[in-house]
Amino acid sequence: MRHSGQEDHQTEVLRQELIDGYGLLPQQILREAIADYHAKIKSQEKEQPQEVLALTTAREAGLIIDYYELENGWLQVFIAGEDKPVSISKSNVISWVQEQERLNCVTT
Numbered sequence: 001m002r003h004s005g006q007e008d009h010q011t012e013v014l015r016q017e018l019i020d021g022y023g024l025l026p027q028q029i030l031r032e033a034i035a036d037y038h039a040k041i042k043s044q045e046k047e048q049p050q051e052v053l054a055l056t057t058a059r060e061a062g063l064i065i066d067y068y069e070l071e072n073g074w075l076q077v078f079i080a081g082e083d084k085p086v087s088i089s090k091s092n093v094i095s096w097v098q099e100q101e102r103l104n105c106v107t108t
Contacts, residue, residue, distance in 0.1 A: 051075070051093040063100045 018024045055077070058064045065078040067085075075093060076085035079100075088096050 049090075051090050054094050054097045058097045058100060061101075063097070063104055 015026070015029060018029050019026065052069075055064065055067045055075070059066060065080055067075050067077040069075050073090050075088050075090065077088055077096075078085045
């Protein structure tokens, strides 16, 4: 992950403020930052919504090729044999996956 010179400068300014203004040691800042970042990642993993779990399971089962989430609350789902992804709203994902499972059982 590369950072721009401006981001590096902003980080340095914040780091220096923590050292000068609050008397923190560089090691303390780094240790806290790593612990906070780790906790943030772990909490995001635990909060994985049911829609994502349903799509992940569908991908592992071969019902879909892949998917990605759009910022507007919709998902793009890639299905074998289709040139373009299918757009599905998050609120309809679970029922859509269930329908794909049903269709897959009928055709196999």
